Amino acid sequence: xLNQQTHNATPTKSIAKKLSGAYGDKVAKVFMQTVALAxxxxxxxxxxxxxxxxxxxxxxxxxxxxxxxDWDPIMEEFSALPFFYGTxxxxxxxxxxxxxxxxxxxxxxxDILPVKLGQVLGLFVEMxxxxxxxxxxxxxxxxLAPIVREQITPLLKSTLGFLPIFQGPxxxxxxxxxxxxxxxxxxxxxxxxxxxxxxxxxxxxKEAALAxxxxxxxxxxxxxxxxxxxxxxxxxxxxxxxxxxxxxAVAMVIGNSSRISASLFxxxxxxxxxxxxxxxxxxxxxxxxxxxxxxxxxxxxxLVVNSSARFIVWKFSPIARSARKDKRA
Amino acid sequence: xRLFSLLFISLxxxxxxxxxxxxxxxxxxxxxxxxYSKWFSEYQKINKDVQFNYQSIGSGGGIRQVLKETVDxxxxxxxxxxxxxxxxxxxxxxxxxxxxxVTVAYNLPEVSGDLKLDxxxxxxxxxxxxxxxxxxxxxxxxxxxxxxxxxxxxxxxxDGSGTTNIFTDYMSAVSKDFKDKVxxxxxxxxxxxxxxKGNEGVTNxxxxxxxxxxxxxxxxxxxxxLKTVAIKNKSGKFVSPTIEGISASAAKTDLASQGFxxxxxxxxxxxxxxxxxxxxxxxxxxxxxxxLEEVKKFLVWALTKGQSFxxxxxxxxxxxxxxxxxxxxxxx
Numbered sequence: 001x002l003n004q005q006t007h008n009a010t011p012t013k014s015i016a017k018k019l020s021g022a023y024g025d026k027v028a029k030v031f032m033q034t035v036a037l038a039x040x041x042x043x044x045x046x047x048x049x050x051x052x053x054x055x056x057x058x059x060x061x062x063x064x065x066x067x068x069x070d071w072d073p074i075m076e077e078f079s080a081l082p083f084f085y086g087t088x089x090x091x092x093x094x095x096x097x098x099x100x101x102x103x104x105x106x107x108x109x110x111d112i113l114p115v116k117l118g119q120v121l122g123l124f125v126e127m128x129x130x131x132x133x134x135x136x137x138x139x140x141x142x143x144l145a146p147i148v149r150e151q152i153t154p155l156l157k158s159t160l161g162f163l164p165i166f167q168g169p170x171x172x173x174x175x176x177x178x179x180x181x182x183x184x185x186x187x188x189x190x191x192x193x194x195x196x197x198x199x200x201x202x203x204x205x206k207e208a209a210l211a212x213x214x215x216x217x218x219x220x221x222x223x224x225x226x227x228x229x230x231x232x233x234x235x236x237x238x239x240x241x242x243x244x245x246x247x248x249a250v251a252m253v254i255g256n257s258s259r260i261s262a263s264l265f266x267x268x269x270x271x272x273x274x275x276x277x278x279x280x281x282x283x284x285x286x287x288x289x290x291x292x293x294x295x296x297x298x299x300x301x302x303l304v305v306n307s308s309a310r311f312i313v314w315k316f317s318p319i320a321r322s323a324r325k326d327k328r329a
Numbered sequence: 330x331r332l333f334s335l336l337f338i339s340l341x342x343x344x345x346x347x348x349x350x351x352x353x354x355x356x357x358x359x360x361x362x363x364x365y366s367k368w369f370s371e372y373q374k375i376n377k378d379v380q381f382n383y384q385s386i387g388s389g390g391g392i393r394q395v396l397k398e399t400v401d402x403x404x405x406x407x408x409x410x411x412x413x414x415x416x417x418x419x420x421x422x423x424x425x426x427x428x429x430x431v432t433v434a435y436n437l438p439e440v441s442g443d444l445k446l447d448x449x450x451x452x453x454x455x456x457x458x459x460x461x462x463x464x465x466x467x468x469x470x471x472x473x474x475x476x477x478x479x480x481x482x483x484x485x486x487x488d489g490s491g492t493t494n495i496f497t498d499y500m501s502a503v504s505k506d507f508k509d510k511v512x513x514x515x516x517x518x519x520x521x522x523x524x525x526k527g528n529e530g531v532t533n534x535x536x537x538x539x540x541x542x543x544x545x546x547x548x549x550x551x552x553x554x555l556k557t558v559a560i561k562n563k564s565g566k567f568v569s570p571t572i573e574g575i576s577a578s579a580a581k582t583d584l585a586s587q588g589f590x591x592x593x594x595x596x597x598x599x600x601x602x603x604x605x606x607x608x609x610x611x612x613x614x615x616x617x618x619x620x621l622e623e624v625k626k627f628l629v630w631a632l633t634k635g636q637s638f639x640x641x642x643x644x645x646x647x648x649x650x651x652x653x654x655x656x657x658x659x660x661x
Contacts, residue, residue: 169482
């Protein structure tokens with residue numbers, strides 16, 4: 001608001017006079033309302049455009065778009081199922097890897113490290129989020145893929161090889177590698193939200209646990225983790241949303257195959273990676289329209305996941321609720 | 330202060346000279362981008378009034394932009410389809426500019442000699458019916474090599490690309506089986522293997538995965554020192570990808586009768602490398618405006634003097650008789 005006033009006040013002094021006080025407030029309010037509405041309008045326009053562009057594919061395939069398994073641009077048979085499957089598998093696997101680590105890192109920062117040191121470590125964790133995804137992709141391709149091929153795969157095969165998800169040949173490029181990259185990428189998201197949740201645990205609650213004779217580990221479990229459960233859930237779901245949309249890094253290491261395979265070593269594809277790969281060269285018509293349809297589906301999935309995360313964080317978290325109450329009081 | 334006024338004067342001078350420039354916008358294929366940028370910069374040395382701006386957004390994008398008339402010329406690796414041509418507001422002429430080739434690169438550290446394959450074996454590898462390197466079909470073609478019992482990993486382009494179009498065009502030309510199961514296109518559904526993003530993606534996967542085999546443009550194989558397969562051509566000779574082999578495959582084709590756009594895969598001739606193709610500039614021939622005239626002038630230069638720059642950038646020049654025919658088309 002201050003910005004707005006000074007910005008408008010620069011030309012002459014008389015305008016500055018007019019803009020001060022109640023009149024200035026009104027102008028600022030209208031301006032901000034317009035900006036806020038414009039953002040909303042932009043979102044709706046984008047969804048509308050996406051819908052319009054995918055209309056041809058929606059008419060052709062309808063809901064069958066999610067049941068058949070073919071993606072063949074030559075025969076003009078399209079189905080989003082392989083990509084939907086790939087997106088879900090990589091994102092869930094990434095969560096399984098990243099969620100426990102992130103939560104532990106967050107606890108370590110807020111409750112174990114001294115405050116100053118914790119802030120420094122927190123900064124480093126958040127810096128992971130600033131690395132461009134193409135860098136993650138290249139790192140995955142040149143560094144992680146050979147490690148997966150020569151070390152992780154033989155280890156998994158010799159210990160858990162009886163499971164169908166750990167069978168078949170591995171060339172280092174595939175669903176597993178993509179999931180590991182994704183896990184690293186969503187780590188800062190889950191960590192920083194979990195940290196906020198842990199920070200909101202009242203100090204007296206922790207002290208009470210310690211006063212009752214709890215060890216530090218018991219204190220963390222009873223006084224920090226248990227009341228933060230829904231907050232952590234929200235953080236994880238937000239991380240999930242981030243994993244769903246990640247494109248470049250995944251496209252570079254997942255192997256880009258539209259076949260559904262039970263093995264985690266096999267190549268796959270995600271919804272965003274297929275759009276990134278095929279959009280530029282897609283011939284107009286059904287192919288382009290189907291890619292837009294995939295984009296529309298991805299938008300819907302992300303919307304559902306993100307809004308449920310917000311819902312969990314703000315509605316069901318007892319800490320957030322009590323914090324809100326505290327503010328009101 | 331003096332410095333300031335000097336700056337101001339030089340700026341003013343710049344802007345007056347800039348107003349005399351004709352700016353030409355083009356967009357399209359990534360494959361010929363290196364040679365086109367070389368051409369533009371060389372051409373600008375002798376003709377200072379023209380400035381080219383070429384966006385290498387991919388062949389599909391180039392075609393779409395030409396159809397929407399947002400650019401002065403387009404560029405594509407695969408000629409436009411009939412249904413795309415039908416959408417054009419004004420007729421579009423294809424002008425082949427240079428030739429390129431798709432090479433089949435492989436990674437077999439334990440094999441020292443050069444691998445030879447024929448069309449049928451290559452097709453079976455990419456269809457997944459041959460899965461081991463010591464398969465008898467490969468062994469018969471390479472009696473001197475000691476082939477390992479390794480799994481074969483075919484690597485393809487994951488993103489839609491003219492490279493895939495040329496490769497599948499060749500495979501479909503030599504095998505009905507491939508044509509039925511996969512077909513020809515910029516993006517196809519492969520029954521086996523993994524996909525790399527871009528030429529560099531496929532190059533890297535082949536480079537670091539023992540047992541892999543993938544198709545890439547010639548320049549990438551040469552610059553990365555990858556081993557390439559010598560492929561049996563229509564005359565029964567094994568030909569390695571070279572500039573001469575590529576030009577040879579265009580020598581016997583009568584392109585004029587096909588409207589200067591056509592496939593030259595699996596061409597006749599003892600020296601012809603079978604997976605070769607033209608890359609085209611798309612010229613919308615609507616009302617003659619300044620830009621179109623300038624593009625035509627540029628093309629006359631590119632088809633004559635420009636051809637000498639091709640070899641250093643690993644493209645093959647057009648056969649002399651074809652270049653002559655094209656000059657007449659451009660000058661019209």
